[in-house]
Amino acid sequence: MRGAGRAAALLLAALLPLTGCAAVGAAPVGAPTPEPSRAPLAASVDELSVTADLYRTRSDPGRGGIQLSLANGAASPLVVRSARLESPALAAPMLRRDEATVPAGQQRDLPLRLPAPVCGDPAPAPPEAVLEIELDDGSIVELRVATADRIGQWARWHEEACFAEAAAALAELRLEAVPPAEEGEIGVRLVAAPGGGGEESDGGGGEGEAGSLRLLDVSGSVLLSALDASGRPVASIPVPDDRAAAPTELALRYAPARCDAHAIADDKQGTHLRVGVALTTAAGEQRGEIVVVPDAATRDALLTAVLAACASPARDDRG
Structure with missing residues (x-):
């Protein structure tokens, strides 16, 4: 018992200085909290x-x-x-x-x-x-x-913005989510409507005409792997000549390029598609790409379609 009493006394002696320090340093109740000092800014x-x-x-x-x-x-x-x-x-x-x-x-x-x-x-x-x-x-x-x-x-x-501005005068491009051609795919429709840059021309690019726009191909993306009409993977989807001029609608086939949940949830540009086009005006032909960005509803529908295609048994069957 004497040992226990001595240990308690030593513990009390050790605590007393700490208690005293805390009491001395405590701020009065209701005292304003001092604002942190701001580093000086440049004088000139x-x-x-x-x-x-x-x-x-x-x-x-x-x-x-x-x-x-x-x-x-x-x-x-x-x-x-x-x-x-x-x-x-x-x-x-x-x-x-x-x-x-x-x-x-x-x-x-x-x-x-x-x-x-x-x-x-x-x-x-x-x-x-x-x-x-x-x-x-x-x-x-x-x-x-x-x-x-x-x-x-x-x-x-x-460069791309100027090319897109010239193209928009001839055709308006937009994306739509549609049912896929096959189970395990993602269906996309590219719609090209006549633009508002002037009177329609016959594509000859003659004097006084606004010019013409011809669709060449449509890319894939980090989430959408392009497929040809037979469902085989391709670098880009070619546009048939008879469907290349506005107004036109193209049914496009894609497979999921990635199925990891993080990539889909953190998507930034996976639903943006690059469309190759040729512009013909009085100055000649100019080729380039237009990035078609879907509206919010279409983007959400395409991401949902990617998730559904990733979960489809048909995708596993095709390897």
Whole structure:
């Protein structure tokens, strides 16, 4: 018993200093919580060090967006009150009004929405970033920063957007989910309706005519594996010559390219199909691809069809 009493006394002696420290450091009831101190911002423009580049994530093509990536090379945080991108190749500036902070020595991406392109320049320079920056005294300064096209996506977007704009004047393309031709497949209908760019022509591309559009082929995607009319895998589905001009409807066959649940649930572009087209105008023929993005209801229907095809016993039977 004497040993137990001694152990209890030693434990009490050890706890008493801790209890005393806690009591001394405790804040009074109802006392305001002190706000964390903010790191000082740059005192002048001379203390700022900002570089910028552009790139697109997997989600950006579907929403018509692009990322402005800002790197803060200064020793203080960078508070961006607004940002916009200006270029003669854009019909309007890209504007972001939400405030954003880039910590010292770090990088942050700011998503922006792309406007319509201004076409004519085959290789436009990347746009200029115009940033409203808050200084330490609360004043706002404007900073202009040249941007870099990180992996050529800005130039690629402009080229594709101008080609799609010219094509849209001649034909409107859309996707529809339809019942599959065979169990274990995904059925897609491509509809090409006449566009609103002028009077219909006979395809000759003569003077005063808007021109003509001819469908060439339709691709697969990361989720949709293209099949030919016999159900065999192909790199792309060719469009018959007699079905190539708008108005037309094409029944397309696909098999699941992936069936892992994560890939389907995290899909960004798996229901986007690239359609090869040839445009004929007075200037000649131009070939390219148009990315056809389904509306939300069609996208959901196609993803449901992928899941159903993945679960179909017929798919296992065909290997």
